[in-house]
Amino acid sequence: MxxxxxxxxxxxxxxxxxxxxxxxxxxxxxxxxxxxxxxxxxxxxxxxxxxxxxxxxxxxxxxxxxxxxxxxxxxxxxxxxxxxxxxxxxxxxxxxxxxxxxxxxxxxxxxxxxxxxxxxxEEGSYERLGLVFGAAAVFLKPGFDTDTAFTTEDQTGPATITTSNDFGYSYQTAPRINLGLIDNEGLSAQVRWFQLEDNSGASAIAGNNFTFFNGLPTKTAIGGLRAGGQAGDFVVAASQMKLYTIDVDLSQELNFERWQTTFGGGYRHASVSQAYQAYGTASGAAVASDVGHRFDGNGIVVFGEARRPLGLWDRRTKGTSSLSLISSAKYSALWGKSKYSAVDTNPGPVNAIAQTSENKSLSIAEIQVGMQADFVLQTGALVWVRAAWDGIWWNGAGSAASESGDLSLLGGSISLGMDW
Structure with a gap:
């Protein structure tokens, strides 16, 4: 018990x-x-x-x-x-x-x-290594206020008929590259480079009473080329253009709700050179005109970019992807030197030369609209692919035979980049 x-x-x-x-x-x-x-x-x-x-x-x-x-x-x-x-x-x-x-x-x-x-x-969020890189193939077609190769006067009838023969420009491929450093807060320092080259030509053979003139009068005493006058005379005209920009800038990423934006600015150096050559015969005698001008300048550049993701908005989660609407705008103001030279040759031969150099200002405006796909790899690297429409306007760049007028470059681009 x-x-x-x-x-x-x-x-x-x-x-x-x-x-x-x-x-x-x-x-x-x-x-x-x-x-x-x-x-x-x-x-x-x-x-x-x-x-x-x-x-x-x-x-x-x-x-x-x-x-x-x-x-x-x-x-x-x-x-x-x-x-x-x-x-x-x-x-x-x-x-x-x-x-x-x-x-x-x-x-x-x-x-x-x-x-x-x-x-x-916490531990799964994206931490940058600090490198950013991008490369693009840009397809652009040049356009000018005036891009006349030569004019033709037909005097066979009771009235003179004047016809303008323009240069035929096509789309050209241009490279665009950026390389820089970026931190986890989205502050970036980058160098950007863009370059485009293009050329075009036009020619004609005269019948009776045809006269050819160069695209625009030059600054020489002769004032350019005058060909033709009898059957069999001819004229051949060609243009060349080369331009590039180099930027060194700072930018900052800022997010507003579902909008992802980047704003920045910095220094830009730009150069554009154009040349016009024409030669032919005037009543069997050789004539020629050779014109060239170039602008080199330095200034400031400011830009902004906005991305609006569709669906998944987190661009910093490993193993995810997203698709975004994207638009960007860039503007630069440049100040520098413009140099001009011309040599005209008449039958004889008689040469006339003109050379000038002056201070000049020039501005460049750029707009881009398109779609971008982002892919965050398991290594943490952000890879993006972009397809966009591009528009670039060089205000005051002139044309092949003239310093006056504007140059437009319109087309599209395919870009590939990595933010690691």
Whole structure:
């Protein structure tokens, strides 16, 4: 009898000691990490009202959306000034109510911390190595206010008929490259280079009473080429153009809601040179005209770019991709020297030469509109591909035979870049 009573007393004691802990765990289980549904975390799960055996109220709850990293979340705490509804029992019929704003959750699980707002910004967020690179093939067709190769006067009839023969320009491929450094906050320093070359030609053979003139009068005393006059006379005209820009700039990425933007500015050096040559015969005698002008300048450049992702907007999560609408604008103001030279040859031969050099200002405006696909590799590198329409206007660049007028370059581009 005594032995049975002693064993019963031991069993009753074990039950009394273990039942509160089991009771608390059964009422407030903490769910494990679940990538499809998320994770709940509850503080004060081991507290309860002693006399009534009722679970204490929950002090703080946090839900983290599904993520591969929800099993390693940072601790939580009550927000500032949050109400505390639970009381801790300390024996003797007394209860201790913590002061407002204090945290008394299970210390062994959750130390003082912050509310979880974005668990994706921890170990899985993108950290740049610091390099940015881009290359583009740009397809552009030059256009001028005046791009006359030569004019023809037909004097066979009672009235003279004048016809303009223009240069036939086609699309040319131009390279565009950028290389620089970038930090995790989106601040970038880059060097950019762009270059385009093009040429064109036109020719004709005269019948009776045909006369040819060069595209535009030159600054020489002769004023250009005059060919033709009898059947069999001819004229041949050619143009060459070469231009390039070199930029050194700083830019900063800024995000507004779902818009991703980049703004920047810096230094630009630009050069454009054009040449016009024409030769032929005037009543069988040789004639020629050779004209060239060049501008070299330095100035400032400012630009902005906006991307509007379609669907997935996070460009910094490994293993994801996104498609964006993209547009950009760039403007530069340049100041420099413009040099002009011309040599005209009449039958005889008689040469006339003109050379000038003067200060000149020039501006360049650029617009791009298109689509961009971004791919974030598992290595952390961001690779993007862009297809866009491009428009470039060199205001005051002139044409092959003249310093006056504007040059436009219209077409499209295919770009490939990497941000690593």
């Amino acid at each position: 005594r032995t049975n009573g002693f064993v019963g007393l031991i069993i009753a004691g074990i039950c009394c000691i273990s039942s509160p802990s089991l009771f608390a765990q059964a009422d407030y289980p903490v769910e494990p990490s679940n990538e499809s549904e998320g994770v709940f975390r509850i503080s004060n799960t081991s507290d309860y009202q002693y006399e009534e055996y009722e679970p204490a109220a929950v002090d703080a709850v946090s839900f983290a959306p599904s993520s591969p990293r929800t099993s390693d979340l940072s601790p939580i705490a009550m927000p500032e000034g949050g109400a505390m509804v639970s009381s801790d029992y300390y024996g003797g019929g007394e209860y201790y109510t913590p002061a407002e704003g204090e945290y008394y959750g299970p210390v062994e699980q959750y130390s003082q911390g912050d509310w979880i707002e974005d668990p994706y910004l």
